[in-house]
Amino acid sequence: MRKYFVTSLIKGGILGGGLTADDEKICYKTGKLTVAPELKNIVIPYKNIKNITKGGFFIFKTYKFTLENNKEYKFLVFTANALDKILKSKTALKSF
Numbered sequence: 001m002r003k004y005f006v007t008s009l010i011k012g013g014i015l016g017g018g019l020t021a022d023d024e025k026i027c028y029k030t031g032k033l034t035v036a037p038e039l040k041n042i043v044i045p046y047k048n049i050k051n052i053t054k055g056g057f058f059i060f061k062t063y064k065f066t067l068e069n070n071k072e073y074k075f076l077v078f079t080a081n082a083l084d085k086i087l088k089s090k091t092a093l094k095s096f
Contacts, residue, residue, distance in 0.1 A: 005083055010062065010074040011039060019075065021086045028075065042073060046090040054080075063087075 007019035009028055017030030028042040044065055051066040061080035065073050077083050087093070 003082060003086060006078045008076040009039060009042070010057075010076055014076065015039065019077065019083075021083065021090075023090070028073070044073065046087075049091050049093065052087060052091070052093055 001021075001023055003021045005019040005021070007017055007028060009015040009017060009030065015030055015032060015035055017028055017032070020027045020029070025043055025045045027044070030040055032040075044067065048067045048069075049065055050068050050070075053064040053066070055062040055064070057076050060076050060078060063075050063077060063080075063083070065075075067073075
């Protein structure tokens with residue numbers, strides 16, 4: 001299974017990119033030249049997600065992922081319902 005989402009990373013602004021969800025992880029990628037190298041390709045294994053907080057930004061849903069190492073990444077997701085289903089099936093977190 002591999003699903004693609006139009007996504008923006010919210011970190012010092014809104015950084016457009018794409019999110020890919022597969023059976024083991026979610027990955028964010030952007031090709032923007034002005035983005036710090038460590039933010040161009042973010043890999044988040046489902047097993048490392050400690051908490052997910054959902055919110056909103058205008059009409060879009062946001063997700064803040066807190067990892068086991070306490071790093072946090074916040075994303076604006078355009079097709080959030082499909083991502084909800086994947087996260088609920090792949091993580092131990094059934095409500096967020």
